[in-house]
Amino acid sequence: MKTNPTIKSGHLSSERRDFLRKSGSLAIMSMFGIGFFTSCAEDEEPRLDDSTPPANGGSAISFENNIITVDLDRAEALDRTGGWTLVIEARALIVNVGGGNFNALTSVCTHSGCDRNWSFNNDVFICSCHGSRFANDGAVLQGPALTPLRSFPTNVDGRTLTVNVS
Ligand code: FES
Numbered sequence: 144m145k146t147n148p149t150i151k152s153g154h155l156s157s158e159r160r161d162f163l164r165k166s167g168s169l170a171i172m173s174m175f176g177i178g179f180f181t182s183c184a185e186d187e188e189p190r191l192d193d194s195t196p197p198a199n200g201g202s203a204i205s206f207e208n209n210i211i212t213v214d215l216d217r218a219e220a221l222d223r224t225g226g227w228t229l230v231i232e233a234r235a236l237i238v239n240v241g242g243g244n245f246n247a248l249t250s251v252c253t254h255s256g257c258d259r260n261w262s263f264n265n266d267v268f269i270c271s272c273h274g275s276r277f278a279n280d281g282a283v284l285q286g287p288a289l290t291p292l293r294s295f296p297t298n299v300d301g302r303t304l305t306v307n308v309s
Contacts, residue, residue, distance in 0.1 A: 151229045151261075206233045209309035211247075213237070215302045221245070227263045233308050234258050235295060236268060238279050247295040247306040248281045254288035268292070 203217035211233050213221055220226040224241040229250055236248045248268070251258045257272035267284060268277045276285040281292035298305045 151231075151259075204228065204230060206230060209233075209307060211235060211237070211304075211306040211308060213304040213306075215299075215304055218304075221304070225266075229259060229261055231259055233306075235306060235308050236261060236263075236292075237297075237304075237306060238263065238268075240279055243299060245297045245299065245304055245306075246279050246281075247297050247308070248277070248292040249295070249308075251292075252288060253283075253290040253292060254286070 203214045203219075205212045211230055213228075215222045218228070221228050221237060221239055224239050227236065227238040229236055231250075234250045236250045238246050238248075240246050250261060252270040252272060252275060254270065254273055254275050257270055260271040262269045262271060266279050268279065269275070270277075270288070273287050274285070275283070275288035277288070277292050278284055281294050283289060283291055295306050295308050298307075
């Protein structure tokens with residue numbers, strides 16, 4: 144049965160985009176996480192926005208038979224470089240890494256299994272349970288986790304992103 148999963152997502156604020164544009168830093172936008180763009184410079188924590196249901200009643204993200212399907216025309220956060228989403232039911236993190244490419248990772252932290260206390264800042268996923276940090280490809284940057292996050296295959300067909308979490 145197809146479900147409309149619970150998600151958390153983040154994206155760049157227009158103010159941050161303007162700041163980067165004026166500072167000539169567009170080329171490095173993908174180097175930063177959403178926290179940089181959505182919060183004040185002294186505020187390291189990214190804002191998490193619960194997904195807003197689209198006006199037509201459908202969901203921009205669905206989850207069925209271990210496949211996450213994302214309508215990029217409606218999944219506003221994910222359609223931007225640095226945008227990311229946690230799909231809780233699928234236990235998956237998805238991040239737009241730019242150039243039309245996406246990385247998808249398990250949201251089950253390899254330290255002790257927290258699966259939803261994630262933030263994304265300066266291109267780094269942070270598990271707030273005990274502070275482990277992972278690169279956007281799942282590599283461990285800082286423990287206590289020792290093992291990378293498993294990655295899932297992604298596919299983009301037109302404006303539809305699919306992630307196979309099986
Ligand atoms: Fe993620 Fe401990 S469960 S850091």
